[in-house]
Amino acid sequence: MKILVINPGSTSTKIALYEKEQSKLEKTVRHDSEELEKFSELADQFEYRLGHVKEAVQEGGWELHELDAVVARGGLLKPVPGGTFEINEKMVDDLKKARYGEHASNLGAIMADSLRDELNIPAYIVDPVAVDEFEEVARLSGLKDLERISQSHALNMKAVAREVAENMGKSYFDVNLIVCHLGSGISVAPHKNGKMIDVNNANNEGPFATERAGTLPAYNLVRLCYSGRYSEEEMVKKVIKEGGIYSYMGTKDVSKVEEQAKSGDERAKLVIDAMIYQISKEIGAMATVLEGQVDAIVITGGMANSKYIIGKIQKRVDFIAPVKIVPGERELEALALGAYRVLSGKEQPNIY
Numbered sequence: 540m541k542i543l544v545i546n547p548g549s550t551s552t553k554i555a556l557y558e559k560e561q562s563k564l565e566k567t568v569r570h571d572s573e574e575l576e577k578f579s580e581l582a583d584q585f586e587y588r589l590g591h592v593k594e595a596v597q598e599g600g601w602e603l604h605e606l607d608a609v610v611a612r613g614g615l616l617k618p619v620p621g622g623t624f625e626i627n628e629k630m631v632d633d634l635k636k637a638r639y640g641e642h643a644s645n646l647g648a649i650m651a652d653s654l655r656d657e658l659n660i661p662a663y664i665v666d667p668v669a670v671d672e673f674e675e676v677a678r679l680s681g682l683k684d685l686e687r688i689s690q691s692h693a694l695n696m697k698a699v700a701r702e703v704a705e706n707m708g709k710s711y712f713d714v715n716l717i718v719c720h721l722g723s724g725i726s727v728a729p730h731k732n733g734k735m736i737d738v739n740n741a742n743n744e745g746p747f748a749t750e751r752a753g754t755l756p757a758y759n760l761v762r763l764c765y766s767g768r769y770s771e772e773e774m775v776k777k778v779i780k781e782g783g784i785y786s787y788m789g790t791k792d793v794s795k796v797e798e799q800a801k802s803g804d805e806r807a808k809l810v811i812d813a814m815i816y817q818i819s820k821e822i823g824a825m826a827t828v829l830e831g832q833v834d835a836i837v838i839t840g841g842m843a844n845s846k847y848i849i850g851k852i853q854k855r856v857d858f859i860a861p862v863k864i865v866p867g868e869r870e871l872e873a874l875a876l877g878a879y880r881v882l883s884g885k886e887q888p889n890i891y
């Protein structure tokens with residue numbers, strides 16, 4: 540059984556070919572900012588990213604018509620529980636219209652849907668960005684017009700949390716973890732007995748990240764929006780694509796900023812240390828959500844490759860619980876296994 544896996548992220552498209560549960564090829568196509576800036580709308584990246592996906596299938600020595608299924612990262616959808624979902628018309632319509640917001644992951648189901656039509660094969664998403672397992676108390680923001688919305692790196696956080704729990708000789712459903720995904724966006728989530736009961740919205744709140752502004756001073760933000768200096772579109776770009784490290788340093792490459800800091804650039808050091816400070820504060824806050832009953836703090840994502848970042852976070856938070864590091868991500872595997880569970884009849888797919 541041949542499964543094509545597609546994971547569009549903000550700075551990359553990751554592609555894998557799976558034969559049942561076995562990975563046969565994994566490829567990461569990096570997209571630098573200049574390359575993506577050629578497309579004015581996210582939807583315009585469709586042909587370009589799909590071209591890379593088709594090329595990877597050929598590189599793996601497979602023909603498109605040999606594929607039995609396609610699975611992709613799910614994007615900003617209506618709030619849904621965790622699990623595998625069949626891609627359907629309603630889902631693709633919501634994503635094409637960006638009804639719940641714009642994010643690169645929206646392209647996953649759109650590309651998979653087009654391959655489903657072309658090849659007449661089933662198409663799925665697994666644990667999309669919109670997974671919502673919030674406790675009711677987590678939904679209030681402080682302003683009745685604005686509800687807090689769960690949008691996070693649910694796919695990787697859940698896959699890594701299962702792996703860490705297993706390594707601790709326990710089930711994911713029997714542990715309390717604080718999982719931090721440090722990527723282009725940052726998610727910090729308390730996972731209580733297998734449910735992600737809160738998370739900073741990675742597009743909207745929490746620590747600043749590579750390109751996200753995170754939580755901002757609300758009153759001053761309103762004043763900036765109405766200052767006449769920026770259009771709505773410019774403000775959205777500022778907080779989602781040009782905030783965080785990029786806003787201060789003009790690059791989205793955190794390892795470059797780290798090198799600058801190490802070679803004596805005071806500004807670079809301050810910026811990277813401020814991000815670390817905010818991540819650690821968020822972990823502390825999430826420890827209170829779990830009332831201090833934390834079995835482990837898990838740090839994952841691209842930035843978990845950095846010894847500098849990990850070491851400094853660890854110093855601030857290891858009084859709470861042991862810190863486990865899982866660099867990179869397990870998203871491709873989690874997608875393939877989620878699709879295979881359905882294809883092999885072990886699980887029923889959810890309907891959107």
Ligand SMILES: Nc1ncnc2c1ncn2[C@@H]1O[C@H](COP(=O)(O)OP(=O)(O)O)[C@@H](O)[C@H]1O
Binds near residue numbers: 722749867
């Ligand atoms: N060795 C490293 N040291 C520091 N930062 C790193 C390292 N490797 C990757 N990163 C950073 O991780 C981020 C990308 O993480 P990733 O999880 O791949 O992101 P995405 O959310 O785009 O999928 C980028 O900001 C990149 O600079």
Ligand SMILES: CCCC(=O)OP(=O)(O)O
Binds near residue numbers: 549690692722724741
């Ligand atoms: C919107 C939550 C998911 C997210 O931020 O993903 P990336 O880090 O891949 O942009």
